[in-house]
Every structure is written in structure tokens, then in C-alpha cells.
Amino acid sequence: KKIVVIPGDGIGQEITDSAVAVLKKVSDKYNLNLEFESHPAGGTAYDLCGTPLPQTTLEAAQNADAVLFGAVGGPKWDNVEPTLRPEKAVLGLRKGLGLYANLRPIKVADALVEYSPLKEEIVKGTDVLIVRELIGGIYFGDKCESEIYEGNERAWDLENYSVPEVNRIVEFAMQASKKRKNKVTSVDKSNVLATSRLWRRTTAKVAEKYPEITLENLYVDNCAMQLAINPSQFDVIVTGNLFGDILSDEAAVLSGSIGMLPSASIGESTSLYEPIHGSAPDIAGKGIANPLATILSAAMLLRYSLDEQEAATCIEQAVDKALAQGYRTPDLYKEGFIKADTKTMTEAVLNNI
Amino acid sequence: KKIVVIPGDGIGQEITDSAVAVLKKVSDKYNLNLEFESHPAGGTAYDLCGTPLPQTTLEAAQNADAVLFGAVGGPKWDNVEPTLRPEKAVLGLRKGLGLYANLRPIKVADALVEYSPLKEEIVKGTDVLIVRELIGGIYFGDKCESEIYEGNERAWDLENYSVPEVNRIVEFAMQASKKRKNKVTSVDKSNVLATSRLWRRTTAKVAEKYPEITLENLYVDNCAMQLAINPSQFDVIVTGNLFGDILSDEAAVLSGSIGMLPSASIGESTSLYEPIHGSAPDIAGKGIANPLATILSAAMLLRYSLDEQEAATCIEQAVDKALAQGYRTPDLYKEGFIKADTKTMTEAVLNNI
Numbered sequence A, B: 001k002k003i004v005v006i007p008g009d010g011i012g013q014e015i016t017d018s019a020v021a022v023l024k025k026v027s028d029k030y031n032l033n034l035e036f037e038s039h040p041a042g043g044t045a046y047d048l049c050g051t052p053l054p055q056t057t058l059e060a061a062q063n064a065d066a067v068l069f070g071a072v073g074g075p076k077w078d079n080v081e082p083t084l085r086p087e088k089a090v091l092g093l094r095k096g097l098g099l100y101a102n103l104r105p106i107k108v109a110d111a112l113v114e115y116s117p118l119k120e121e122i123v124k125g126t127d128v129l130i131v132r133e134l135i136g137g138i139y140f141g142d143k144c145e146s147e148i149y150e151g152n153e154r155a156w157d158l159e160n161y162s163v164p165e166v167n168r169i170v171e172f173a174m175q176a177s178k179k180r181k182n183k184v185t186s187v188d189k190s191n192v193l194a195t196s197r198l199w200r201r202t203t204a205k206v207a208e209k210y211p212e213i214t215l216e217n218l219y220v221d222n223c224a225m226q227l228a229i230n231p232s233q234f235d236v237i238v239t240g241n242l243f244g245d246i247l248s249d250e251a252a253v254l255s256g257s258i259g260m261l262p263s264a265s266i267g268e269s270t271s272l273y274e275p276i277h278g279s280a281p282d283i284a285g286k287g288i289a290n291p292l293a294t295i296l297s298a299a300m301l302l303r304y305s306l307d308e309q310e311a312a313t314c315i316e317q318a319v320d321k322a323l324a325q326g327y328r329t330p331d332l333y334k335e336g337f338i339k340a341d342t343k344t345m346t347e348a349v350l351n352n353i
């Protein structure tokens, strides 16, 4: 099984190194025969090859069984022209691999409740899966950077969704919810947007096939509020690309453990796994980044792309144990715990495998 | 001076009645000579006249010195056809009055910190003004409810901004910040959207005229996070219509006092004032709604539309006093305070004028 590793920029190298070490250990333990191949992307690739997503990287990803991604971006490339910015690697991989469903499980472990900016009684018990459509909507609609319209310069972007796009992502959410708590919240802005009205009526039709699942519709502004005042009401949230971008970051940070949160982006043949957090240029190279989100992304990789449930669970339990043993990287460190740098934390996890 | 009052639906009548009583009292005290004229809108207007925004209501608003608005909407009109829903009154008034700048001051009073879902140390000291562009962007761009495109049904909405639109709202934000803490955070998604790139470069140009003001740019997903983990970093936030809708609701709810928050929508000749909260159909008619957001909106009306600073301050202080005296409507009631219904709270405020 070939895993393509794309460390990217900033702390990307450090955190994917950790996750690969963990994958190697479970590969040995469970005889998974994993092979790893590393490729550049983001600013690093721009510096090396003049483009944030070299063709060789994209092709390797397309031919892999799964992709493990770190993070991209940094102030160094802030003034690079828009089409060559590090983020373009992310968008190019999404489109090039057809990664239509972005999954962000946001679960607040009782032991980590205190890290949330929310009061304990509000955040406790939160366990939501955000399913974000990832290759449609306004992200990939037609755009115009500048034109003269009615005598003024303007720019525009086309928000749009087709029925098959909505069908696919809502089906995905329904199936995911069947294995959870049988509730799907679809988020749109159908009191204003035509695209949202198509989204809502298409979702209603898909839901007819799942009578056991409760479908709820929320406006995006209301959802942004509900996540803050009552996050445990949610099971699965399904939404479009732009709303998903905003709401999943809000939910992640409200959980208090953004350094711990993995994600999966599901494609038709190859899927990609990455931490939710960014490339943290301010701490890059210092060896203090929290590798757990990437290690947990590796667990998702085993679960979703390789169907290795046991090995995935083994990693997740090793992470839980390392936390229970008191290891904390600086982002989560509090008195009474064991301060761990990236290496120490990784070893703690490895020792629990 | 003519004030057009549009109570709308749900608790709209109760809360605007309270605010009008308060306005009458300060009108007498300061000799403001205010006159009031009430007009229907929303579901109530649909029931009466078959349209959520009767021409007579719009014209009265256009000819008024200022408009005091309650709230619209309710489950009763959920199945009315989209173009006749109560929200259309809101959008119609915005467009019809040219209400280009929506202002939401979100200030967390020390005495009310405990109502926030956020931990006290995080929310304390928050005092942000959100300036949302209100008559442009994807809300009013071209739309298509349904078309066949590449063999599939799709719908679309056009997000768009012109340079003059961005200039106007950013100028407004800069001016507002001059009277505050000299910091403006412009929120966009310029790593993805062409419209945001025009927004960002136009904002940079406007900012050149205000060297004393610090301009910061944030992506919308990052802003959704920062509001939750460090809301007191902000002074003025300026953003487009859709992002403003989401972020201002998130910020409002994080403040914990959504029943207390006023808003102003500034037009070229007439401006409109309304509470941030909705029509709360579940408690409508019970006489228990919190009238303070609407009363504080009336204070904004005096301040911005009539330039009656003293009378405005008088209302704001009367509200502060009522809270200090311990009055709390059910939404904010806690043991040890005086439980007040709408009438009692209104009288408490009136007695402090």
C-alpha cells in the first residue's frame, strides 16, 4: 500500500514525520506493508520548482492508496502572485483528486474540556461530525478579478451547486449519521440564496430515503450561534464549501483542542488526510508542534482508505493513553502535566502501541 | 421629527411599544417633538395586505426621519412562497432605503459577563463594532433558481462588489474607528474569492488616507475563530454582507447578551434601527420579551439620525441603571435578581429617565 506524504510548509515536516513514525510502527505490528513516498507542495514546492503543486506531486497523489498532508503557507510567500500561493496546492489537490467530502469529527474529550473557550457545562459532551462539500460552490465557480460594470470596476464569483453535487454530499452525511446518532443538520442560507434553495429541496428528497434519520435545516447565521451556545445538540452537520469552511473552523476552536483535530477529505479513488490546524510558521523548526492532530489523521487514513479498523483504533487509543499519562505539548500545557516537545509526545504515543 | 415604527411580527409589537414609550418620555424631557406613525411589515403585513412590505410602509419609511423596526417572521409563514416571506420585508427595506451600513456594537458589560457562553477571562472587556455592508454582495447579486447546465439542474447566485461599494463601507468603518480605538479589521476570503481580492486592495487604498488607523486583514474562517478565542482584540470589524451576517450573529451570541444588543442600518437619507434578536414567536404575546435591545436601538436612533446625543445617553444610562437595580427579564434572570416582565422592565427604564 502506497502512502504519499506531503509535508508542505512550516511545522508540516515535523508533524508528518511523527505521524509516519506511528504509521510505521502499526504497519509492523499489523503487517500492513505500508510504503511511504514524500513529495513537496506549498511554498516549499514554489521555492523548489516555481509552483505550489508540481505535476509530479499531483500524479504521485493520484496513484497513491492514500495521501497524508501536513500544512502549507507562511509569511514568506505572502507576496507571491495569487495563482502561485501555497493555498493553491490545497485547492489543486482537492480538485485533482476529486476530494468531494471533507470530514471533521469534533469531539471534546472530558479530559480536555477545560481547554475550550466555552464554559464547561456548554461544551461538555460535544461530538459532531462536520461534512463539508469540498470541490464545488463558490470556491470553484467562475470568477472575474476585475471588469467595468455600469461604469465601475467590480469583481465577482459565482456560487453554484447542481443537484448531483448536493445528492452526493448529503448521501454521504446520511450514511455517516447512520453509524452515529441518526441526526443530520443541513446548513444553508435559503432565505436569501437561490443556490441554498436548491440545496434545501435536494436535501429533503435525499432524506426521504432515510426515514430513520432526523433531518433539520438551519440557516448559517443561526448555526454559527448554535455552535457557540449548544454544540452538543449536533450529530452530523452537512453544508456547502464556503459555509463549511467558516463553521468547521468555528467549531474546531470552540472545542478547545484545535491542535488535536484530524480531518479526512474523501475522493472517489484516493483520499487525503490532514490536521485541521495550519502550518504555524511562528513555531516551525522548533520541535514543539503538537503532532497529535496529524497522528489522528493517520488513524483516519487507516480507517477510511485502508479499512484497517484495528490498527486505526490502536493509534487512537495510544493517543488517549499518552494524554492520560499526562503528556502535553506547549499549546496544551498546564501545571501538573508533563511538558512534551514533538519528539517526546511522539515517543509517548509509540510506546503505547 | 417623524419616526416610522414598524413592529413586524412575534414580539415585535411588545418591544417597539416599550421603545416608543421610552422615546416619548425623552422627547418630553428634551423637547424633541417626536411624532410616531406605525406601519405593518412581515407576516402581519402579508396577512393584512398579501405582501410582506406594502408600498405604503416603504413610502412612509422613505419619508420618515428615522425608522424603528421590531422583528419579522414566524412558523405561521414558513410555507408562504419565497418571494412573499416575512424576510422579504427586511431585504426590501434595506434596498428601498439604501441602508448600506449595518452597525452592531457588541459590548460586554462587566455585570453581564456571566451570561456569555465563553469563559469570563476570554469575553471580559469585549467592545467591538461590526460594520456590515448591507445592500450589496451575494444578497442582491443576480440569481438563478434552476437551470440545466452541462446536463444537470443547478442554481446560482452572483457574489460581487464594486470599488465604490467597498470604498463607502470601508470609509464608514474608518470614520467610526477614529472615535474608538483606531483599529479596523477587514474580513474577507481573498485566498479564494476574486471579490475578496478586489475588496482587500480597495480597502488598502482607503486605509492610506487614515495613517493613524491600524488596518488588519483576516480571512473569514480565521475571524470566526478569533471571535471565539480572543474577542477583545477587535475594535471595528468591516466586512461584506454574507460574512457580516454570520460573524455578527456569532459575535452577538458569544457576548451572551443577545437580548440586549441594538443595531443601526445607515442609509443615505433615512436610517433604520432594530434589535439584533428575532421575533421569538414562542414567547410572543406573553409580555415577557426583553425590550432592552429595542430601547437601546431607539437610543442609537437619537444619536445617529437626530443627533440628540444627550437624550441618547440618557436612555443608555437609564438602561444601565435598571440593570444595576437588579431588573432582569426571563432570558437573563438568575437567582438574587428581580424578575421583570416586559412592562416592569420598561417602567424601570422610564423611572430612570
Ligand SMILES: CC(C)[C@H](C(=O)O)[C@@H](O)C(=O)O
Pocket: A087, A090, A091, A245, B191, B192, B221
Ligand atoms: C487554505 C484555504 C484555501 C482553505 C479553505 O478555505 O478551504 C482552508 O481554510 C481550509 O479550510 O482547508
Ligand SMILES: CC(C)[C@H](C(=O)O)[C@@H](O)C(=O)O
Pocket: A191, A192, A221, B087, B090, B091, B245
Ligand atoms: C432575515 C435575513 C434575511 C437577515 C439577513 O440574512 O441579513 C438576518 O439574518 C439579519 O442578519 O438581519
